Amino acid sequence: MASAGAAVFRPVRTGNAFEETVERLLQAIRLGVTAPGERLPAERDLATRLAVSRVTLREAIRALADAGYVESRRGRYGGTFVTDTLPLTASGRPxxxxxxxxxxxxxxxxxxxxxxxxxxxxxxxxxxxxxxxxxxxxxxxxxxxxxxxxxxxxxxxxxxxxxxxxxxxxxxxxxxxxxxxxxxxxxxxxxxxxxxxxxxxxxxxxxxxxxxxxxxxxxxxxxxxxxxxxxxxxx
CATH class of the missing domain: 1.20.120.530 (GntR ligand-binding domain-like)
Incomplete structure (x- = not known):
């Protein structure tokens, strides 16, 4: 699991930082590096591993939350969690x-x-x-x-x-x-x-x-x- 996480959560290129951050987070979800119901790495750690600003990371997480892939939870055990049921494609096609x-x-x-x-x-x-x-x-x-x-x-x-x-x-x-x-x-x-x-x-x-x-x-x-x-x- 650690090696899979290292492979997915690697530095993105600067030209399309937002788009590539979204791609990396989705790869982690699709590959099961972070499974449904599990929490993504802490924001500071994730931004460092992806080599992006925390602003870019937050924009990417917000976009995925709007799309139904992750959700934010508050409190002592809060953070960003992968939703239990991932959405279908917007077109409904497999x-x-x-x-x-x-x-x-x-x-x-x-x-x-x-x-x-x-x-x-x-x-x-x-x-x-x-x-x-x-x-x-x-x-x-x-x-x-x-x-x-x-x-x-x-x-x-x-x-x-x-x-x-x-x-x-x-x-x-x-x-x-x-x-x-x-x-x-x-x-x-x-x-x-x-x-x-x-x-x-x-x-x-x-x-x-x-x-x-x-x-x-x-x-x-x-x-x-x-x-x-x-x-x-x-x-």
Whole structure:
């Protein structure tokens, strides 16, 4: 048990600290390192082992509490406990069914969307292209859960569109449908939405600055955060 805990509760990378902290906590729950009804390690110890701030850890725990995976108890024997019954995926589909295609979808998405960002940054964009990207970025800046997925999808498609490859745009649209099926099966976390907004701005800034390597890197970091959440909730 100790070795399993060490393997799961290891330092996260700084780029997507919140998302990866959520992933690590979910791994601990799914692997039985912390079983239903058991208490997670103390906050100070857990923050140290994950190499994250206590603020980030608390945000991750709060997100999992809202999603029904953990609960806080007060008193002498209080702390954060794994709930006795873990929730189903938000879509109601079996987790095993979704997990079978997860890595395939994530691999293809990374290849397509990092390539799209790089290709967009390589082009000499028209003023219409620049306006399209800025408007899609502004539109995506919402925390309304009911509309966030649609606006987020439109931004990612806009990046593919200004790359000026119809085949690439079609491929990105197709993989986005698969990604949204997976995203619809997990909770929409407010902290992740705010983090995504910051990353979206960075991606668009790199494209508009005509910085292909920077655009690819910014998109890769953004996709890694989403992948961490999907692996945490579905794997």
């Amino acid at each position: 987790r095993e069914e979704l997990a079978t295609c997860l890595e395939d979808v994530l691999t293809l998405r990374r290849v397509l969307e990092t390539g799209a960002a790089e290709a967009a940054a390589t082009r000499t964009l028209t003023e219409a292209d620049r306006t399209h990207l800025r408007e899609a970025l502004t539109e995506s800046n919402t925390t309304d859960p009911a509309d966030y997925r649609r606006r987020d999808s439109r931004l990612h498609l806009a990046i593919a569109e200004v790359a000026a490859s119809p085949l690439l745009t079609t491929a990105v649209a197709d993989i986005r449908i698969r990604v949204n099926e997976l995203l619809d099966a997990i909770p929409l976390l407010t902290t992740n939405i705010h983090h995504s907004h910051t990353q979206h701005r960075k991606i668009i800034d790199r494209i508009l600055a005509h910085d292909p390597p920077g655009a690819r890197k910014a998109m890769a970091e953004h996709l890694d955060g989403t992948a961490a959440l999907l692996r945490g909730f579905l794997s």
